[in-house]
Amino acid sequence: MSILVVGSVAFDDVTSPSGSVKNILAGAATYFSLAASYFTKVRVVGVVGEDFGPEQEKVFVGHGIDIRGIERAPGKTFRWGGTYTDNLNEAKTDFTHLNVFESFQPRIPKEYEDTDFLFLANIQPTLQADVRRKMSAVRLVGCDTMNYWIRGTPRDLAETLKLVDILLINDTEAKMLAHETNLPRAAQKVMAMGPKALVIKHGEYGATIFFREGAFGFGSHPFRAPALPIEEVKDPTGAGDSFAGGFMGYIASQNELTREVLKRALFYGGVMGSFAVERFGPERLRSLTREEIDARFQVFRELTHLE
Amino acid sequence: MSILVVGSVAFDDVTSPSGSVKNILAGAATYFSLAASYFTKVRVVGVVGEDFGPEQEKVFVGHGIDIRGIERAPGKTFRWGGTYTDNLNEAKTDFTHLNVFESFQPRIPKEYEDTDFLFLANIQPTLQADVRRKMSAVRLVGCDTMNYWIRGTPRDLAETLKLVDILLINDTEAKMLAHETNLPRAAQKVMAMGPKALVIKHGEYGATIFFREGAFGFGSHPFRAPALPIEEVKDPTGAGDSFAGGFMGYIASQNELTREVLKRALFYGGVMGSFAVERFGPERLRSLTREEIDARFQVFRELTHLE
Numbered sequence: 001m002s003i004l005v006v007g008s009v010a011f012d013d014v015t016s017p018s019g020s021v022k023n024i025l026a027g028a029a030t031y032f033s034l035a036a037s038y039f040t041k042v043r044v045v046g047v048v049g050e051d052f053g054p055e056q057e058k059v060f061v062g063h064g065i066d067i068r069g070i071e072r073a074p075g076k077t078f079r080w081g082g083t084y085t086d087n088l089n090e091a092k093t094d095f096t097h098l099n100v101f102e103s104f105q106p107r108i109p110k111e112y113e114d115t116d117f118l119f120l121a122n123i124q125p126t127l128q129a130d131v132r133r134k135m136s137a138v139r140l141v142g143c144d145t146m147n148y149w150i151r152g153t154p155r156d157l158a159e160t161l162k163l164v165d166i167l168l169i170n171d172t173e174a175k176m177l178a179h180e181t182n183l184p185r186a187a188q189k190v191m192a193m194g195p196k197a198l199v200i201k202h203g204e205y206g207a208t209i210f211f212r213e214g215a216f217g218f219g220s221h222p223f224r225a226p227a228l229p230i231e232e233v234k235d236p237t238g239a240g241d242s243f244a245g246g247f248m249g250y251i252a253s254q255n256e257l258t259r260e261v262l263k264r265a266l267f268y269g270g271v272m273g274s275f276a277v278e279r280f281g282p283e284r285l286r287s288l289t290r291e292e293i294d295a296r297f298q299v300f301r302e303l304t305h306l307e
Numbered sequence: 308m309s310i311l312v313v314g315s316v317a318f319d320d321v322t323s324p325s326g327s328v329k330n331i332l333a334g335a336a337t338y339f340s341l342a343a344s345y346f347t348k349v350r351v352v353g354v355v356g357e358d359f360g361p362e363q364e365k366v367f368v369g370h371g372i373d374i375r376g377i378e379r380a381p382g383k384t385f386r387w388g389g390t391y392t393d394n395l396n397e398a399k400t401d402f403t404h405l406n407v408f409e410s411f412q413p414r415i416p417k418e419y420e421d422t423d424f425l426f427l428a429n430i431q432p433t434l435q436a437d438v439r440r441k442m443s444a445v446r447l448v449g450c451d452t453m454n455y456w457i458r459g460t461p462r463d464l465a466e467t468l469k470l471v472d473i474l475l476i477n478d479t480e481a482k483m484l485a486h487e488t489n490l491p492r493a494a495q496k497v498m499a500m501g502p503k504a505l506v507i508k509h510g511e512y513g514a515t516i517f518f519r520e521g522a523f524g525f526g527s528h529p530f531r532a533p534a535l536p537i538e539e540v541k542d543p544t545g546a547g548d549s550f551a552g553g554f555m556g557y558i559a560s561q562n563e564l565t566r567e568v569l570k571r572a573l574f575y576g577g578v579m580g581s582f583a584v585e586r587f588g589p590e591r592l593r594s595l596t597r598e599e600i601d602a603r604f605q606v607f608r609e610l611t612h613l614e
């Protein structure tokens with residue numbers, strides 16, 4: 001089945017203890033769509049500037065990703081620069097030039113209207129809600145957000161949360177959103193705002209999926225997937241979007257939405273996140289094979305499986 | 308088979324967001340021995356003062372724990388007071404009165420000499436090394452330590468680490484000990500100091516066991532066990548010692564030391580830690596049944612198991 005992602009396409013400058021790169025194709029929609037493309041048919045809605053040319057198009061098209069929804073606007077593409085020091089969990093932002101992204105108004109091409117799944121990457125909550133309402137026929141909606149919106153536009157975000165099925169955020173965001181320091185209690189509070197399930201990402205410790213009581217009819221106890229112990233994280237940028245791409249992409253590749261499918265999706269999320277951080281930018285996500293992905297899925301499985 | 312634990316017996320005052328208790332029987336050896344007693348025969352070496360009477364003895368003896376190695380010294384038992392605020396991962400120490408523990412010199416009763424397994428709870432590294440040398444015939448030695456010794460007596464600790472098989476510490480301690488912020492790299496460096504395996508505890512995210520290349524002959528890739536998402540942690544004191552008790556106790560209950568045994572031991576460690584924090588002090592550990600423990604083991608298993 002098909003999945004539509006709405007989010008940023010960007011050029012990044014990244015510095016980490018492992019090195020430095022400039023002007024690499026990045027952005028949430030890029031990481032998400034590349035990761036998801038190994039599982040299902042992906043469509044993208046976003047905006048780029050005049051500096052986005054055939055070289056960049058090829059990255060998407062080479063993975064069978066439909067970019068008819070990427071609008072070309074006069075001006076430059078969104079640019080972000082960040083530096084990671086020893087604490088690879090948090091980047092220091094060197095610059096943010098929103099450029100054409102500043103006035104982004106998502107437009108859904110007619111050809112996208114039959115899309116089965118929707119992922120709202122981290123953009124302004126009112127735009128997320130707008131897209132979600134336009135795509136009212138989808139089977140399942142996944143959503144990301146960040147501290148900036150949780151703090152800055154809580155009412156808009158609350159409206160959006162009523163419209164999504166699965167929210168994917170990290171520990172800090174979940175605690176901030178719920179005004180609650182205990183994680184399982186925070187999870188319950190966040191799900192009371194709308195989402196039927198909540199994926200909380202714990203960075204190098206993996207991720208937990210919580211289910212709202214009675215929401216899917218397959219039990220409400222949580223499930224945890226590990227993360228891979230990685231000796232050299234070159235560039236953590238996009239790990240969360242790649243996680244979301246693996247998670248949502250796997251779900252979209254399945255016929256039924258069972259507890260087992262969501263559990264495996266959580267593992268595939270971790271798998272795609274683990275590949276993303278091995279190289280700078282989305283480089284590693286561009287060169288994978290499904291065999292490599294499934295081999296790593298087995299490594300993840302063995303990491304936590306008792307006989 | 309039998310296991311000997313050498314460590315502190317104490318009286319604690321604890322305050323947490325869930326309440327407050329005074330003068331409760333605690334200490335690393337208490338938590339460890341109660342947790343391990345559900346799996347195997349436990350012996351304790353420690354020291355107490357004149358305030359340790361029949362009431363306290365009964366706690367151990369009621370669990371079949373051999374306390375002939377707990378020495379009675381003139382004076383008072385070790386006393387500690389701590390307060391947990393919202394961050395339940397770290398206590399603010401209100402007072403530490405070492406009392407009789409200050410001049411603790413572990414003495415191994417003759418009857419303990421045939422003990423099969425040894426756990427060196429968190430005490431001065433030279434005392435740990437001394438006990439370990441005296442118990443040279445044991446099959447396996449587990450060891451704990453803390454920031455205080457890592458910073459304060461690194462040479463003594465290095466000597467001790469050469470003598471132990473499995474070290475159990477948390478993330479912060481592992482990184483500090485290895486002078487390395489990346490966890491799997493830190494693990495390799497710590498194991499190069501002596502231990503054949505290293506258990507790193509991640510608090511609410513579970514624990515990872517790393518194996519030194521070729522050490523046990525069953526592969527060196529790490530294994531992760533989850534922790535249970537708990538809505539109300541009443542008292543985190545002793546969680547690490549209870550983890551160690553479940554981990555080492557399960558190992559001591561098995562005939563062979565296989566990879567599968569160590570994996571299950573890591574799960575049982577998490578299980579016993581999860582019980583410990585449900586009530587103040589070791590209260591919950593005193594009233595368990597093996598059936599409750601195995602039922603929670605299944606909960607842990609389902610938390611990470613794919614079909």
